Amino acid sequence: MGMVSCQSHQTSSNSIPEGSNHLINESSPYLLQHANNPVDWYPWNDEALKKAKEENKLILISIGYSACHWCHVMEHESFEDSTVSKIMNEHFVNIKVDREERPDVDNVYMSACHLASGRSCGWPLNAFALPDGRPIWAGTYYPKNDWIKVLESFIDLKTNKPDELLEYASQLTQGIKQTDKIVKTSNNENYSLGNLKQIENKLIANLDPIKGGRIGSPKFPMPSIYEFLLQSYQITDNHEALKSITTTLDNMANGGIYDHLGGGFARYSTDENWLVPHFEKMLYDNGQLINLYAKAYKITKNPLYEKVVRETIDFINRELTSEEHGFYSSLDADTEGEEGKYYVWNTEEIEALLSEDDYALFKDYYNLKNGGNWEEEKNILHVKKDMQAVAKKNNLSINDLQGSLNQSKKILLENRENRVRPGTDDKVLCSWNALALNGYIEAYKAFKDEAYLDKAIKNAEFLKKTFLQDDFRLNRNYKGKESVINAFLDDYALLIEAYINLYQVSFDESWLYLSKDLMDYAIEYFHDEESGMFFYTSDRDKALVARKMELADNVIPGSNSTMATNLYYLSLYFYDQKYGEMSRQMVNNMYEQFGESTEPNFYSKWCQLYAMMVSPPYEVAIVGKNHKDLANQLRSSFLPNAILLGGKDEGSLELLKGKLSDGQTLIYVCQNKVCKLPVSDADKAIELIRS
Secondary structure, rough: OOOOOOOOOOOOOOHOOOOOOOOOOOOOOOHHOOOOOOOOOOOHHHHHHHHHHHHHOOEEEEEEEEOOOHHHHHHHHHHHOOHHHHHHHEEEEEEEOOOOOOHHHHHHHHHHHHHHOOOOOOOEEEEEEEEOOOEEEEEEEHHHHHHHHHHHHHHHHHHHOOOHHHHHHHHHHHHHOOOOOOOOOOOOOOOHHHHHHHHHHHHHEEEEEOOOOEOOOOOOOOOOHHHHHHHHHHHEEEEEEEEHHHHHHHHHHHOOEOOOOOOOOOOEEEEOOOOOEOOOHHHHHHHHHHHHHHHHHHHHHOOOHOOOOOOHHHHHHHHEOOOOOOOOOEEOOOOOOEEOOOEEEEEHHHHHHHOHHHHHHHHOOOOOOOOOOOOOHHHHHOOOOOOOHHHHEEEEEEEEHHHHHHHHHHHHHHHOOOOOOEEOOOOOEHHHHHHHHHHHHHHHHHHHHHHHHHHHHHHHHHHHHHHOOOOOOOOEEEEOOEEEEOOOOHHHHHHHHHHHHHHHHHHOHHHHHHHHHHHHHHHHHHEEEOOOOOOOOOOOOOOOOOOOOOOOOOOOOOOOHHHHHHHHHHHHHHOHHHHHHHHHHHHHHHHHHOOOOOOOOHHHHHHHHHHHHHOOOOOEEEOOOOHHHHHHHHHOOOOOEEEEEOOOOOOOHHHHOOOEEOEEOEEEHHHHHHOOEEEHHHHHHHHHOOO
């Protein structure tokens, strides 16, 4: 079997300009940020690993990403310092890793950090390993003097107690291998509405009933949690679930975590009020939040949610979109060495740009303070007052107030764009693009805006052209016309999901068949027969010290839960019993974690799939000349318990056979391949789905 390279570029020493290191020829913006450090950084590649073995040096693996604030801080304090770099170069082989390009490497050494420290870990992640890559210890950010002490302690251990290092590495590596152990189980007795309600209630209990989000701080947008609650609400009619969703979405949309001038969300809020963001803006958050707010709009018809969707799409179109229709990864948190400088204002700046009346309204509505509502007399725009109350206070109509605010926002945004911009990480990642693609698809379904569908199709075509290989293997990254990293399971899982969803809005069967081909490839190269789950890395990749599985759901849903969901959908579309059995096996394997846990929020995508299995979806076929209009009427309702298929003719799918009727466009609502009498009215079909 041919091995697929998952390595960075190989950089020979004689091709490195003076003052640079081995990162100079990389494409990752994060690695290039460190290419002129005095630390002799290598990318993760064979040359670095070979050097460590030949020179019998410990490996120092430093992992981060382009938009990471504390990564920049540690670089400036330590990695640009001649004293620190001299110690690192003399005693270690130093490897820099972009966690977004190489999540497999990050996963191994992040697991080492959790095991070694017994506490939460983050980025920058700094791991020490033996020359063969087995981790000894890992930690996060350290100020310069503390970092020197850490380095010296490992130099001392290497010199005086090498046997202890071997023992640490042996124990830690064994622990990492055990963290993803999963036992295949055949228990099919857990599927009940009662169990689903218990899971729903436990998840709601972990949420802040006043501010939304998880109780306490920091607060992260966790879209998958609210996707599950939207779905379960439709099944259980538990209004506490809907209240948890709207409380969270309202507070996020009104808080400082949302960019009220330019649209889009920051990565998280440092406080419990959603006020002070960590200012980096990530594609993966914004793609998922477009999806979530569009779905919530279908239920609530809240104009705030439509505003958020449209403004966030405008942000991605304006600031994160390439000429080739790919989506860039992120915007930095820092500008000119200051976190958030691009986004915050003092009142004098705003007062100078607006008329007296517009300034008074803007100041009142966005809660500006003369001395600032944040540090250094700066203001973070956020909303605490109802627009109707502000309009009444100022003897204005809602339309007049909205007109004034929109004009002021336009002026301030144009002025802000003259500031020094945050850095853009312009690499394009397959999995993150798939999340954004899903967002555009859901926005089209909610608002019937053809521009969103056009953008979705262009991005889908770009991903197919750029990342897909002839044998249905995917690449992960794309930058500067190059794509050099073999894809991981999340790339397959999220792209398959997006292409299935694209079929549901286009009825172009090529997307559905491509999803099936990608699934079959993933089964061949990622699936573990022993457990019934999927490894994160392909068996065509060069092995790391442990082959991991991604079982839990985080800010981005896990790759195993997404693959299990994809298998379930494909089993319905293609009448494939094997896919269905594989999906149910995976849910059975994970039921103890999400069904019996007190914190099912860490398995929210599994919960979504479980809800579908408790309340199986309808297969809704729309066939005939008027299929697009009827399908759009169906899509604008929130129907988590329905999959759509159809077109102007019967196509090739088994469920569509015999459904075409001359001169009519009919909707067939089916379940388990048994169809109710067809109807020609979308509202009647919705009644059948919800009955």
